[in-house]
Amino acid sequence: MSFKDVLIPFKAWGNFFKEPVTLKNPMREAAPRYRGFHKNNVNECIGCGTCESICENEAIVMIPVDSVETKNGDSGLRPMVDYGRCCWCGLCVDVCTTNSLSLSNEYTWVAEDPEEMKYIPGVDKKPWDENEKGWKKPEGNFSYYPLERPHMQELHPEDRDHSFIEIVKGYSDEEALLEADRCVECGICTATCPAHMGIPEYIKAIRNKDVEEGLRIMYETNPLPEICGRICTHKCETVCSLGHRGEPISIRWLKRYIADQVPTSKYAEVLRQDSVEQNGKKVAIVGAGPAGLSAAYYLRQLGYSVTIFEKLIAAGGMMRYGIPEYRLPYDQIDKDVDYILAQGVDIKYNTEIGKDIAFEKLEQDFNAVYVATGLHSGRSTRVPGSDHAMVFQAIDLLRKITLGEPIEVAEKVVVIGGGNVAMDITRSMARLQKIKYGKVNVIATALESEDKMPADREEIVEAREENAVINPGWGPREIVVENNTVKGLKVVRCLSVFDETGRFNPSFDEADTNFFEADMVVESIGQGADLGFIPASYMEKLEKDPRGRIKVDPHTYQSSLEWLFMGGDIIEGPDVIHGVANGHKAAKGIDLLLNK
Amino acid sequence: MSFLNLKADRSKYPQRDADGKMQIDLDSHKFVKLWQGPNHPGVTGNMSVELTLAGDEIVEAKTHVGYLHRGFEKLIERRLFIQGMQTSIRMCVAEPDSNEYVYCTAIEELSNVEIPEMAKWIRTLILEMARLQSLVRVVPGQAGTFGLGLGVQWGVYMRELILDRFEELTGGRVYHMFMTPGGVRGLLPDGFKTRMEENLKEIESFAHRIDDLIFNNVVFKKRAVDTAVIDPSWIDNYGITGFVARSAGFNRDVRKSFPYLIYDQLDFEPKVMEYSDIYNRAKVRWFDILTTVDLIRQIMRKMPEKGDFKAQTPNVLHWTAPKGETYVRSESSRGEYGMYVVTDGTNKPRRVNLRGVSYTHAICVLEDLLVGVNIADVAAVMVSLQTCPPEIER
Ligand code: SF4
Ligand code: SF4
Ligand code: SF4
Numbered sequence: 001m002s003f004k005d006v007l008i009p010f011k012a013w014g015n016f017f018k019e020p021v022t023l024k025n026p027m028r029e030a031a032p033r034y035r036g037f038h039k040n041n042v043n044e045c046i047g048c049g050t051c052e053s054i055c056e057n058e059a060i061v062m063i064p065v066d067s068v069e070t071k072n073g074d075s076g077l078r079p080m081v082d083y084g085r086c087c088w089c090g091l092c093v094d095v096c097t098t099n100s101l102s103l104s105n106e107y108t109w110v111a112e113d114p115e116e117m118k119y120i121p122g123v124d125k126k127p128w129d130e131n132e133k134g135w136k137k138p139e140g141n142f143s144y145y146p147l148e149r150p151h152m153q154e155l156h157p158e159d160r161d162h163s164f165i166e167i168v169k170g171y172s173d174e175e176a177l178l179e180a181d182r183c184v185e186c187g188i189c190t191a192t193c194p195a196h197m198g199i200p201e202y203i204k205a206i207r208n209k210d211v212e213e214g215l216r217i218m219y220e221t222n223p224l225p226e227i228c229g230r231i232c233t234h235k236c237e238t239v240c241s242l243g244h245r246g247e248p249i250s251i252r253w254l255k256r257y258i259a260d261q262v263p264t265s266k267y268a269e270v271l272r273q274d275s276v277e278q279n280g281k282k283v284a285i286v287g288a289g290p291a292g293l294s295a296a297y298y299l300r301q302l303g304y305s306v307t308i309f310e311k312l313i314a315a316g317g318m319m320r321y322g323i324p325e326y327r328l329p330y331d332q333i334d335k336d337v338d339y340i341l342a343q344g345v346d347i348k349y350n351t352e353i354g355k356d357i358a359f360e361k362l363e364q365d366f367n368a369v370y371v372a373t374g375l376h377s378g379r380s381t382r383v384p385g386s387d388h389a390m391v392f393q394a395i396d397l398l399r400k401i402t403l404g405e406p407i408e409v410a411e412k413v414v415v416i417g418g419g420n421v422a423m424d425i426t427r428s429m430a431r432l433q434k435i436k437y438g439k440v441n442v443i444a445t446a447l448e449s450e451d452k453m454p455a456d457r458e459e460i461v462e463a464r465e466e467n468a469v470i471n472p473g474w475g476p477r478e479i480v481v482e483n484n485t486v487k488g489l490k491v492v493r494c495l496s497v498f499d500e501t502g503r504f505n506p507s508f509d510e511a512d513t514n515f516f517e518a519d520m521v522v523e524s525i526g527q528g529a530d531l532g533f534i535p536a537s538y539m540e541k542l543e544k545d546p547r548g549r550i551k552v553d554p555h556t557y558q559s560s561l562e563w564l565f566m567g568g569d570i571i572e573g574p575d576v577i578h579g580v581a582n583g584h585k586a587a588k589g590i591d592l593l594l595n596k
Numbered sequence: 597m598s599f600l601n602l603k604a605d606r607s608k609y610p611q612r613d614a615d616g617k618m619q620i621d622l623d624s625h626k627f628v629k630l631w632q633g634p635n636h637p638g639v640t641g642n643m644s645v646e647l648t649l650a651g652d653e654i655v656e657a658k659t660h661v662g663y664l665h666r667g668f669e670k671l672i673e674r675r676l677f678i679q680g681m682q683t684s685i686r687m688c689v690a691e692p693d694s695n696e697y698v699y700c701t702a703i704e705e706l707s708n709v710e711i712p713e714m715a716k717w718i719r720t721l722i723l724e725m726a727r728l729q730s731l732v733r734v735v736p737g738q739a740g741t742f743g744l745g746l747g748v749q750w751g752v753y754m755r756e757l758i759l760d761r762f763e764e765l766t767g768g769r770v771y772h773m774f775m776t777p778g779g780v781r782g783l784l785p786d787g788f789k790t791r792m793e794e795n796l797k798e799i800e801s802f803a804h805r806i807d808d809l810i811f812n813n814v815v816f817k818k819r820a821v822d823t824a825v826i827d828p829s830w831i832d833n834y835g836i837t838g839f840v841a842r843s844a845g846f847n848r849d850v851r852k853s854f855p856y857l858i859y860d861q862l863d864f865e866p867k868v869m870e871y872s873d874i875y876n877r878a879k880v881r882w883f884d885i886l887t888t889v890d891l892i893r894q895i896m897r898k899m900p901e902k903g904d905f906k907a908q909t910p911n912v913l914h915w916t917a918p919k920g921e922t923y924v925r926s927e928s929s930r931g932e933y934g935m936y937v938v939t940d941g942t943n944k945p946r947r948v949n950l951r952g953v954s955y956t957h958a959i960c961v962l963e964d965l966l967v968g969v970n971i972a973d974v975a976a977v978m979v980s981l982q983t984c985p986p987e988i989e990r
Contacts, residue, residue: 005814031764036981138782145911
């Protein structure tokens with residue numbers, strides 16, 4: 001200690017002449033990244049509730065909002081934030097599946113009523129709604145859940161273009177776990193799935209490594225998981241929350257994974273369905289397609305005695321006779337179908353209603369009848385030449401392939417149509433050409449431009465991998481026939497398919513023409529129902545809608561004849577999952593009628 | 597000037613019994629019981645010290661905690677891994693980032709997540725910024741306990757400067773929540789380094805100003821020198837770490853002995869002193885301010901410009917960690933700050949246990965250190981240990 005120690009501290013007086021550092025304006029603007037009050041772009045938000053799930057303070061509650069409509073892909077709910085709980089961590093922003101949520105850099109808000117501090121960002125207008133600054137999800141590939149799917153193993157095009165072996169190999173345990181881990185359990189998919197399958201629940205079962213539980217969950221709403229796990233049109237994936245920032249969850253492959261893991265021999269034990277009490281009532285089902293099978297399964301669960309009448313030699317309908325084996329192998333169809341039939345369903349193959357058994361007989365012998373005969377008659381383009389013997393309907397060829405009947409395979413083939421059936425026949429033809437001629441020459445052409453083609457994207461990609469040519473955007477004009485031999489298809493450029501009112505009314509540029517050489521033409525522009533087996537006396541009594549289609553109750557699928565229910569592709573779809581869904585609903589509808 | 601030596605000879609009384617235990621008979625009117633805390637301006641946070649005084653000198657001290665318990669560890673054990681971070685930081689307000697670091701690292705270790713290089717640099721930067729904002733406040737705070745408030749006010753301003761940088765980098769001033777299991781939540785904003793450098797210059801000048809104001813101040817010296825001396829033999833017996841150990845001649849620094857993040861790529865020598873009284877415990881931290889300023893400069897110079905800052909982790913909603921346990925340590929401004937985490941294969945930690953520095957320094961060490969100290973110096977002793985009651989009670 002010295003005298004210096006007395007003097008030196010006085011140097012602090014040097015500060016006397018300095019500017020004070022006190023902030024003059026307390027409303028200083030916060031940093032651009034500041035985590036202030038919430039903002040939400042309600043039009044982008046889909047109400048998935050992931051922000052609610054992640055908030056460690058339960059500061060977010062999802063609530064219905066008047067200005068937002070509930071629709072496929074949007075729950076209609078929006079997050080409400082409670083500033084009595086929020087700690088401004090911004091985790092909700094970082095996990096938001098659509099990037100709609102952010103924080104402004106506003107940090108002062110005075111309100112007398114604490115209730116005001118609960119508000120729905122984006123809906124309850126706030127001064128900071130337009131504030132562009134504040135916390136946003138960090139840039140780059142920052143994500144709190146993986147955005148990409150594990151790669152699905154597939155047969156290489158060279159290994160598959162000459163055979164009908166299934167292309168998609170299915171997930172391994174590890175891949176399925178990784179994929180199941182990505183799901184945020186929002187349930188947006190469930191709402192959109194026609195059968196409202198418990199998707200987040202069975203995905204959770206995969207995470208819990210309990211595929212048996214997964215199978216039980218699936219059978220609650222869908223008795224065809226092997227089939228749907230392969231060829232479902234997966235409307236769920238189209239709306240999956242994760243699809244907004246990354247790749248949607250491969251819901252379909254996960255479903256297949258579960259079903260693949262449980263061997264047929266274990267189904268009965270896993271699903272524990274051996275003790276249904278029989279109620280003695282009888283239901284007839286016409287057609288063993290997805291709708292008929294689904295109705296049969298759920299009717300059996302309810303104790304009805306069920307008889308299916310099937311025209312062909314095996315069950316499955318379009319799933320067996322329309323979809324090629326490389327997408328849906330027959331043994332997988334059998335796995336699902338056999339389990340349903342094993343529930344005590346009586347099935348009469350090779351039995352055509354109206355020919356082998358009269359429709360009236362069904363009314364007499366059964367308490368209720370469910371008609372789900374599907375769409376099996378192909379429509380023709382009716383262009384000149386379409387009546388030639390070398391012009392075929394895709395659906396007929398596909399059926400013959402399944403039945404093992406010989407079909408015509410020309411060296412040069414043109415397919416007209418842009419849907420999945422068109423892709424199926426294109427790719428089947430490519431395979432058959434490869435086997436017969438060692439090379440592929442098949443052109444598929446559609447009215448729609450490529451981005452609007454109704455076929456699944458992967459079908460188009462895979463068809464090309466198999467050397468088929470996809471050349472869309474053309475309208476067929478004439479199948480040119482010379483000396484009674486098909487020479488090819490004359491087409492003109494199609495400008496648009498639908499008019500302003502959204503009706504099918506294609507417009508063409510007649511000057512832009514093209515010619516596809518071919519020895520054989522396959523038409524695949526849609527299928528129609530053949531309800532000729534229903535006698536006119538019944539038809540007259542059935543109520544129709546203004547477009548002449550038979551009217552059914554949208555919940556029970558009951559027609560205006562009390563005992564007659566209708567479903568499957570003849571009512572909605574066409575696809576498997578709608579059939580499964582309305583078969584299930586019809587079963588409940590029938591139960592409602594017979595169990596009054 | 598021996599008449600100024602007010603220290604009484606305690607060899608005769610309080611009398612001791614055969615076992616050496618003090619005989620304190622309150623009815624003798626020779627002793628007074630006094631509680632400092634739980635609410636007291638000289639106690640940082642809420643805890644209390646039960647003092648037994650003979651005259652104005654402390655003959656016995658007992659520490660009492662339990663006024664601040666908020667059950668943080670249990671709250672974390674009931675939350676998803678990603679949610680624990682927001683709770684963990686609240687275990688220490690003054691330097692929350694050590695919590696972020698030990699918590700995130702524990703979860704990463706238990707889940708086998710490797711964080712990107714960039715994240716390591718930014719985490720180190722954050723930890724050093726946190727150390728700096730803590731030190732600029734507590735070093736002059738030592739003089740504050742003796743009644744010299746000016747340095748504290750300067751220190752608070754210096755802290756605000758660093759908080760400005762925190763705000764700009766992390767989006768928060770006090771609680772930053774910028775580390776996240778898997779990495780960090782962003783890169784440095786444009787111009788950050790330049791603004792930081794300006795602040796560092798200002799802090800350096802501040803350091804020299806407080807050197808004049810406090811460390812060359814006769815009153816401060818009079819009260820701090822030779823007060824509450826920690827004997828080197830205590831260091832290992834009590835498990836003393838950090839600057840308290842360093843002030844007593846023990847080179848203890850987790851950054852050096854168990855290098856983590858990128859500390860092994862930085863060039864620094866923590867200051868070690870020979871004699872641990874209040875003065876040196878403050879002075880060693882004063883040196884720490886300069887070391888930290890230098891470290892921040894090194895980090896900003898050496899860190900990469902760009903790069904991934906977060907590893908892809910499992911989906912945070914379902915994140916489960918396999919069975920395991922780990923202890924992660926870091927060097928906070930107060931000493932070794934660690935977290936012990938046990939996982940049991942579920943999506944929540946089975947056990948979280950924080951090793952707050954004050955748990956050793958401010959319970960056991962303080963009780964013994966206060967004996968013989970003047971009643972007026974109790975607050976100074978607590979601050980000289982950088983007592984932080986929240987980290988005692990988790
Ligand atoms: S900022 Fe954090 S605490 Fe606030 S609502 Fe979002 S997740 Fe919850
Ligand atoms: S996470 Fe995003 S999209 Fe989902 S509800 Fe919250 S704000 Fe809306
Ligand atoms: S699959 Fe997609 S839509 Fe469905 S619950 Fe998971 S994240 Fe949500």
